[in-house]
């Protein structure tokens with residue numbers, strides 16, 4: 001529907017090749033709506049609205065055009081796009097109009113529980129990892145209150161590598177956050193974390209794939225120690241939930257992260273990251289259904305189910321698209337996708353090394369980080385060529401995310417441009 005602008009070398013149809021590297025161009029100016037920003041008094045004709053919209057979106061990238069190297073999200077699977085488009089009205093907040101949705105939610109929960117080796121886990125569909133993490137922390141606060149009453153602060157232990165959604169959550173919920181530094185591999189430093197766990201700790205959060213570097217915390221060691229004190233462990237697998245289980249099956253040396261690990265009490269997954277679902281699709285699983293029950297808010301309407309999520313009106317279309325993606329893909333589909341991602345990651349690591357860049361630390365999942373004296377300059381220079389990478393600010397590292405929307409050729413092109421903008425060498 002939107003037309004591609006001609007200003008970007010990458011958006012004219014054919015993806016770039018190493019022989020036709022994009023040239024520098026000015027960064028796109030902010031879009032301004034030709035009509036100003038007021039709600040028009042008279043509705044505009046469809047053609048005009050769509051033309052304005054094309055202008056509004058002109059600078060947007062398409063995952064498929066070979067320019068996006070910073071995103072853990074990607075294009076949904078074709079079947080998920082179809083289902084999403086066909087079920088835009090579906091509202092998980094109303095089980096009377098859409099009786100399919102609670103059933104789909106239960107089935108998605110069961111499929112994801114299977115993926116996380118926790119058959120029988122309870123779960124709730126969310127708008128993404130942020131809401132899922134919020135619900136997990138809230139469940140832990142409620143559990144803590146049941147055990148200790150209101151007098152004991154709900155202390156939550158969190159690695160420095162934990163996602164910034166926990167900064168928002170800490171601002172919203174009555175918790176006291178204790179931050180734990182990372183180790184050399186950018187995982188939470190287990191040796192520093194374990195001594196901080198006490199019987200009245202409300203929750204320990206482990207990250208299975210940090211979004212900054214892809215580092216996977218030592219979930220088994222953390223959970224073994226925490227459970228000895230009766231302390232719940234939440235695994236934030238928003239990044240790694242669809243990667244780690246299959247990478248393990250393919251022989252990668254990664255720890256188990258799911259409910260097969262004794263002591264793990266809840267898990268966040270994000271089908272809209274590597275699950276092939278459209279945004280907004282997240283999910284949280286609870287080993288103990290009591291944790292989910294503790295999130296209940298009674299509905300004011302007869303026949304409408306009580307709520308356990310944060311949102312009221314909820315995107316049922318994304319849930320149905322997740323259901324479709326999971327069933328269409330199956331374990332083998334995800335395993336193949338992960339095998340492809342790992343191949344591309346290895347290619348990227350090799351190309352970077354050949355071009356003289358220092359990849360560090362060694363990537364565990366699909367995020368590749370590069371040590372460089374001025375990663376900001378590199379990323380700005382890339383952006384002037386139409387390519388989006390990122391800087392992990394807290395780590396001072398150039399950050400590249402491998403995803404299934406990238407071809408081998410596009411990765412080669414990325415490194416060629418990187419080498420060029422880097423001049424003589426890092």
Ligand SMILES: *Cc1c(COP(=O)(O)O)cnc(C)c1O
Nearest residue numbers: 128129130163165209211238239
């Ligand atoms: C993406 C992500 C989140 C937040 O999920 P949203 O879907 O963006 O709300 C939380 N934790 C990790 C590790 C993530 O990668």
